[in-house]
Amino acid sequence: MKLFAVFGDPIMHSKSPRMHNNAIKALNLNALYLRYHLRDACLLKQSLYELKLSGANITLPFKEEALKIADFKDELALKIGSANTLIIKEKQSYAYNTDGIGFLKAIEDFKDFKTALILGAGGTAKALAFVLANKGVKVCVANRSQLRLKDFDFCETYVYEDLRSNEGFELVINTTSAGLKDESLPCDKELLNTLLAKASFAFEVIYGKKTPFLNLCEQHKLVYKDGLAMLLWQGVFAFKLFFELEGKDILIKEAMQEALALT
Numbered sequence: 001m002k003l004f005a006v007f008g009d010p011i012m013h014s015k016s017p018r019m020h021n022n023a024i025k026a027l028n029l030n031a032l033y034l035r036y037h038l039r040d041a042c043l044l045k046q047s048l049y050e051l052k053l054s055g056a057n058i059t060l061p062f063k064e065e066a067l068k069i070a071d072f073k074d075e076l077a078l079k080i081g082s083a084n085t086l087i088i089k090e091k092q093s094y095a096y097n098t099d100g101i102g103f104l105k106a107i108e109d110f111k112d113f114k115t116a117l118i119l120g121a122g123g124t125a126k127a128l129a130f131v132l133a134n135k136g137v138k139v140c141v142a143n144r145s146q147l148r149l150k151d152f153d154f155c156e157t158y159v160y161e162d163l164r165s166n167e168g169f170e171l172v173i174n175t176t177s178a179g180l181k182d183e184s185l186p187c188d189k190e191l192l193n194t195l196l197a198k199a200s201f202a203f204e205v206i207y208g209k210k211t212p213f214l215n216l217c218e219q220h221k222l223v224y225k226d227g228l229a230m231l232l233w234q235g236v237f238a239f240k241l242f243f244e245l246e247g248k249d250i251l252i253k254e255a256m257q258e259a260l261a262l263t
């Protein structure tokens with residue numbers, strides 16, 4: 001039997017075990033997916049091997065460490081600077097990042113946009129900015145503080161104060177944690193209203209709650225999605241890597257979706 005696990009801190013909230021175990025069942029595979037509460041990044045590599053895992057998903061705050069410890073790094077993961085999926089084969093580890101491609105799949109029905117504004121400059125912003133820029137979208141990243149903007153040398157960057165006179169963006173994405181545990185917006189309401197008034201689409205990476213950002217997007221009558229679709233598709237792509245599967249996307253997606261509906 002193959003063993004897999006998701007590593008993070010905290011980890012109890014993770015929906016990955018349910019999603020992956022339901023897909024394992026649907027495809028009749030001989031495998032089990034567990035959760036592992038890792039408290040110290042230095043123990044990631046050791047834990048992977050001690051548990052005799054065939055693969056793992058890595059969530060906050062260990063995605064950078066996951067890339068660092070891998071023997072082989074996928075080009076996309078390297079460019080994004082973090083990994084959420086590790087495959088272990090013959091005592092070698094391989095790092096991938098499926099967050100960005102999961103996001104692209106989630107917004108597949110947002111048609112024909114050419115400009116995107118990403119609010120926030122953390123790891124998720126980097127993954128999304130990179131895959132969008134790679135697709136030919138003109139990406140701009142804005143953050144409340146300057147420091148992390150230096151990681152985005154492939155696109156335009158601003159602190160919020162300098163964004164006011166901008167001409168507007170068709171897609172606005174919130175990758176900040178604003179609204180996750182409170183009722184705050186990622187930036188000031190007046191600025192956000194100006195930006196959303198010029199947009200057609202919006203995306204919120206947070207899932208499981210209607211955030212103040214999404215409420216505002218609704219008021220502006222934008223086509224919008226929350227992070228559940230991204231969570232789902234990053235899981236589908238990780239699962240395909242775990243089991244070296246091709247062409248089973250819909251079956252895996254439906255099994256994972258069923259598991260998410262039950263949580």
Ligand code: NDP
Nearest residue numbers: 120121122123124125145175176177178186205227230231
């Ligand atoms: P990071 O900690 O790397 O980055 C957070 C960013 O948000 C930083 O730019 C930070 O600004 C900004 N920020 C944090 N709090 C606030 C606030 N109150 N107001 C304005 N800006 C704020 O986080 P990640 O990028 O790793 O994760 C971000 C979110 O994405 C999390 O909520 C996570 O749960 C979600 N996520 C969802 C996924 C999905 O599948 N749907 C997958 C991965 C993540 P500063 O630099 O100034 O500190």
